[in-house]
Amino acid sequence: MAKRHTAVVVGMGERGKIHLYGLLNNPGSFEVAGVCDRHPDRLEAGADEYSIPKEKRFTDAEAMMAAVKPDILAFATMPHIRVPLVELAVKYRVKGLLFEKPLAISLNEAAEIVRLCHKNNIKAAVCHQHKYLRSYDQMREALESGELGEIYEIRASCKPNPSMLGTHYIDYMIWANGGSRVKAVAGHVHGNFFLDYHHPSPDYFLAQLAFENGVRGIIECGYFSPQRADYHTGFTYNPDNINYWTDDRLTVLGTRGYAWAECSGRCACFTGRTAPEIAAGDYGDFVKREQFEAQIRYTADYARWLDGKAEFSCNLDTAYHGFEILEAIYRSALYMTRIDLPLATAEEDTLALLRQKLNSVAYRKF
């Protein structure tokens, strides 16, 4: 039997608690040795909710690392807090890292995280875990059965802004395409409302992705994407409505049919076998149940990868490629040209350049 890995979690916000849940529910692989939040109220509330003993609670991440020396560090902090925690992982010689999307705020920072993890042999994963929802399981079955025929196009759309959900959906397109990489991108962006948000991005992007295996990807992300769920809109931001946060869809088109899946739990498969019936689930309770169950499956697969028993689609290198694709979409819009991948340089501060441009453009009626 594989050895259990000791693990600690930094950040007892919404996502940190879900990481904790995923680790606690894989007791054969992980032993939770510490939890941390720099806000004592959040620490106590999260630790109480999961019955973590008092001696395993910390308000300082470095103090926890020094005391516990864990095998695995999981952290779920806002996007601007990444590199310092990866540096802590390096300093205390962890062998595994679990952290949240987006991988970083800039490509430069993303490249530094990859460099640190490669140099120090750290198996890092970025939490693009919706692939473990049951709606996506049905998509996986449709893909693996071959019933869609030859895949020629993959589409994705999501309502929340690009830095919130865009990296998720780029990753899911790569996954649905069997891991093929993207070789070129053409993109459009607009809108400055979210440029200074904690997940900074333009308000909307639309892009064509040319995959190396010939499949074409079309993705749009942000307020102007099609609305498929029920909530008030009118091109507005709807953060208080869960239907807004799960208003997204991955669609895979093949020569013999097509299938789609959403984070809302809905999914459908249209092929010679299923037509004219729509095979749709409506699990409907993403927040209460689905996202917790998906986290258990995600964490179990991470453990298998850590122990060298299987590949893992949420690995850092794939996440970096996804982040690079997002960066290429932005650069394509900025410089009004096709962008080829891989990008030769991570140095450019694309968001700062977009800020200059997008802040100087006001919406106007033509």
Ligand SMILES: NC(=O)c1ccc[n+]([C@@H]2O[C@H](COP(=O)([O-])OP(=O)(O)OC[C@H]3O[C@@H](n4cnc5c(N)ncnc54)[C@H](O)[C@@H]3O)[C@@H](O)[C@H]2O)c1
């Ligand atoms: N994968 C998903 O489906 C999904 C869903 C929602 C959010 N997210 C991502 O999860 C991340 C966190 O989101 P959240 O809503 O949980 O954030 P949050 O702000 O609710 O929680 C973050 C917590 O981390 C703590 N923290 C930050 N820096 C710290 C440090 N150095 N030491 C100790 N504690 C520290 C904060 O005090 C806070 O309590 C974001 O990047 C977000 O994009 C992912």
